[in-house]
Amino acid sequence: MGTVQEVRIAKRTGFCYGVREAIDKAKEASAAGKQTHTLGQVVHNEGVVRDLQDLGIKTVDTLDDVDHGAAVVIRAHGVRPDVMARADARGLEVIDGTCTWVIQEQKELRKLVEDGYTIVLMGTPTHPEVVGLLGFAPDAIVVDEEEEWDAAIPQRKRMALISQSTQPPWKFEKLAALMVSRAHELKVVNTVCPVTIRRQQDTLETAGEVDLMVVVGGRSSANTKELTRLCEIAGTPAIQIESVRDLEDPAVFAKAEIVGVTGGTSTPIEDLRDVAERILILAGTPEASAKAAEFAGAALQRAATPAGRTTSLPTTTRPIVESGAA
Numbered sequence: 261m262g263t264v265q266e267v268r269i270a271k272r273t274g275f276c277y278g279v280r281e282a283i284d285k286a287k288e289a290s291a292a293g294k295q296t297h298t299l300g301q302v303v304h305n306e307g308v309v310r311d312l313q314d315l316g317i318k319t320v321d322t323l324d325d326v327d328h329g330a331a332v333v334i335r336a337h338g339v340r341p342d343v344m345a346r347a348d349a350r351g352l353e354v355i356d357g358t359c360t361w362v363i364q365e366q367k368e369l370r371k372l373v374e375d376g377y378t379i380v381l382m383g384t385p386t387h388p389e390v391v392g393l394l395g396f397a398p399d400a401i402v403v404d405e406e407e408e409w410d411a412a413i414p415q416r417k418r419m420a421l422i423s424q425s426t427q428p429p430w431k432f433e434k435l436a437a438l439m440v441s442r443a444h445e446l447k448v449v450n451t452v453c454p455v456t457i458r459r460q461q462d463t464l465e466t467a468g469e470v471d472l473m474v475v476v477g478g479r480s481s482a483n484t485k486e487l488t489r490l491c492e493i494a495g496t497p498a499i500q501i502e503s504v505r506d507l508e509d510p511a512v513f514a515k516a517e518i519v520g521v522t523g524g525t526s527t528p529i530e531d532l533r534d535v536a537e538r539i540l541i542l543a544g545t546p547e548a549s550a551k552a553a554e555f556a557g558a559a560l561q562r563a564a565t566p567a568g569r570t571t572s573l574p575t576t577t578r579p580i581v582e583s584g585a586a
């Protein structure tokens with residue numbers, strides 16, 4: 261018999277606006293009858309990728325895999341400027357799904373380069389957003405984990421600090437504090453995305469109310485990993501899963517009475533409901549297990565109260581059939 265009486269879903273979860281926009285743009289292009297591709301997976305979420313594939317939207321790793329004249333959607337992380345230029349040169353229709361926040365980061369970086377600053381970019385060097393940003397500031401020093409900072413940050417007259425959008429605010433502040441002593445003039449451009457900040461706050465709030473947190477999102481998703489880490493820092497045990505299928509072992513929930521669920525910015529909120537239901541079936545008390553669907557639906561409703569919910573389920577857009585078309 262399980263012990264879980266209740267599952268709580270963190271507020272303001274679901275897709276962030278950047279991810280949702282990129283998905284919607286791909287769907288709109290496909291619905292308009294265009295041969296549509298996304299350059300890289302638009303989100304690291306199997307269900308969403310399958311949904312897009314069902315609409316005929318292909319994921320490609322390089323522009324060489326896109327036929328002349330076809331549409332290519334740039335995902336929310338953005339790309340280097342030379343990738344955009346190459347897409348144009350190849351005669352592709354570029355549908356720019358770069359998040360407006362990332363576009364702002366790119367503009368800020370360009371300006372810092374023009375102004376002659378030595379730039380420190382806090383982020384994961386291999387993350388697509390950072391790879392794209394480096395196209396705007398190829399000489400920027402990229403730093404990630406705290407242990408690297410001391411050796412990586414030089415002493416310069418004029419330095420600037422900027423961040424990958426999904427880095428945690430506390431880390432950004434800490435790095436800024438260290439850099440104060442390394443530069444005569446330090447310019448701090450805070451590009452930590454507000455959605456990320458809100459999500460971390462709401463996840464921490466939920467973590468403070470429960471015995472165990474389940475964090476749902478892609479294994480390579482930077483913001484998902486950060487949510488898991490934050491729960492642990494706050495003293496609440498947390499497990500990270502990619503999807504409901506990863507939940508098989510009821511022992512994970514041993515003794516937990518209230519479990520919290522949160523998700524990264526590329527996890528649809530409906531996946532969180534499915535995870536809540538699965539937890540209740542797997543490890544719920546007899547009553548909670550018997551009413552798993554009802555309890556999970558109620559948890560979603562509570563999380564999705566006005567202003568609590570940021571996104572909607574990516575419904576399948578059917579192709580538009582022009583009248584008279586064959």
Ligand code: SF4
Pocket residue numbers: 276277278279336337359360361362425426453454455456525
């Ligand atoms: S996390 Fe923020 S910056 Fe990144 S895509 Fe979402 S809204 Fe844009």
